[in-house]
Amino acid sequence: MNLLELRLHQFRSYHQAAFHFDPGTIHILEGANAQGKTNVIEAISYVSNLRSFRTRNVRDLIEHSASGFSIDAICESRGRRENLRIHHEDGKKKLFRYGNPVPSFSQFVGTLNAVLFSPDDMMFFTGAPALRRRFLDTELVKLSSAYTEALRSCQKLLKERNALLKRRQFDQLLLDTYTDGLIAQQQTVIQQRQRFVMHLNRKLKKLYPVFSKGEETLEIQYKTFADPEKDTVRQMRTIYEKNLDRDRRFGATGDGIHKDDLVFLLDGYPMPAVSSQGQKRSALLALKLALCAIIKEKTGQHPVFLLDDVFSELDPDRRQKLIDLLPEDMQVFITAAEPVQADFKGRQVCVHHIRKKSKGKDGQHEPQ
Ligand SMILES: Nc1ncnc2c1ncn2[C@@H]1O[C@H](COP(=O)(O)OP(=O)(O)OP(=O)(O)O)[C@@H](O)[C@H]1O
Ligand SMILES: [Mg+2]
Structure with missing residues (x-):
């Protein structure tokens, strides 16, 4: 998968900007601090996930004093072009593919599959579990429609079950229906999360030693409320029965994939x-x-790999190792405040000099 074109309108520091990117190339976005390098990465990542990795407030993405923004992206996947547009105006997000409205987020998310490394992710290990659950969901939603459906159902059923638990008098039969539904859908989610983590572990076994000089191991453990190796449905049923009184007291479901x-x-x-x-x-x-x-x-396509400020804290040896590990035909975007000193081993590299244009008569900011 490749991103061929990106057009920004009133997005962050860009009033109007257009970028062209060759496929399969390592694109280095180079420039001094605060020039708009991460803003480009953020825009690409936004097209992929419809969510910013830097802010929850869409207002932050809109150019100061403007009322909305738009991002246009042309991607290429298996030789087919995708023409994507996100238009944000008056607090509403509108999505288009080839100019036609896309009715739901899920039909848009993942059309451009991008994987992001950001220094802000350093909270990933120490922050709240919700961060790590979001990682699982963001990736699995893009890889499996069965997962997306099961996750949506879980969220809906959990809400309904909680609302029922809050009532003084409630219908036991209805509660059982919600609980059974929740158990069935959670089983799908648990199985897929477990399989995904096992898959990641197999990859990490080879990849992590490259960075740790083979001296350390890294392994992920998936923690859920029922043992995925045993009869999950029976375990879940027992847990919900056992904790019903507590759940009623709190008016919320205490156990679950949430x-x-x-x-x-x-x-x-x-x-x-x-x-x-x-x-x-x-x-x-x-x-x-x-x-x-x-x-x-899983998809037969490389994702687009976004590496924001990756080199600043890696020593030259690890820097080189990272470059060596990048698959040959994967399109990669790297931001850097200084020229990247590394051996790209003949790979196609394109340096884009990013400099914020001082506001001229037309108030335009453009990449150089
Ligand atoms: N909503 C916005 N409207 C206008 N300008 C904005 C907006 N949000 C951020 N900026 C500007 O964007 C610039 C920061 O861009 P960005 O984070 O991409 O910098 P950078 O080149 O990645 O810098 P660094 O090397 O420090 O990471 C700042 O000048 C900031 O004022
Ligand atoms: Mg930056």
Whole structure:
């Protein structure tokens, strides 16, 4: 998969800008601080996930003093072109493919499959479990429609079950229906999360030692409320029966996939407790490379790999290793404040000089 063209209108620091990207190439977005490099990465990632990795507030994405933004992207996948457009105006997001409205987010998300490494992700290991669940969901939603459906159903059933639990008098039969539905859908989610984590672990076994000089191991443990190796349905049923009184007292379902987490073990010990900044960065890079490899295996297409500010804290040796690990025909975007010193081993590299244009008469900011 490749991103061939990106047009930004009133997006962050870009009033109007157009970028052209050759397929299968390593694109280096080079420029001093605060010139708009990450803004480009953010826009690409937004087309992929319809969510910013830097803010929850869409307002932040709109150019100051403007009322909306648009992003146009031309992608290429299996020789087919996709023409995508996101238009945000008056707090509403509208999606288009070839100029035709796309009715639902799920039909748009993942059309451009991008994997992102961002220094802000360093919270990934130490932050709340919701961050790691979001990682699972973001990726699995793009890989499996069965997962997307099961996850949606779980969210709906959980809401309904919680609403019922809050009532003083409730219909036991209706509760059983919600609980049974939840159990069935959660089984699909648990199985897929478990399989995905096992797949990641197989990749990490090879990838992480490259960064740790073969001295450490990295493994992910999937934590859920029922043991995925045993009869999950029976376990879930027992848990819900046992905890019904508590759930009624709290007016909420205390057990479920909405509490799942991933634990990253470095040489068998949980990451946050023992790891250095460099180890976390290496682990995150290995994780994202593992993800790229899985996407390629499952879809037959490389994702677009976005690496924001990846080199700033990697020593030259690890930097080179990262470049060596990038699959040959994968399109990659790397932001860097300084010229990248590395051996690209004959790969096609294109440097884009990014400089914020001072506001001229027409108020335009454009890439150089
Ligand atoms: N909504 C917005 N409207 C206008 N300008 C904005 C908006 N949001 C951010 N900016 C501007 O974008 C610039 C930051 O862009 P970006 O984060 O892409 O920088 P960068 O080139 O990645 O810098 P660094 O090397 O420090 O990471 C800043 O000048 C900031 O003021
Ligand atoms: Mg930046």
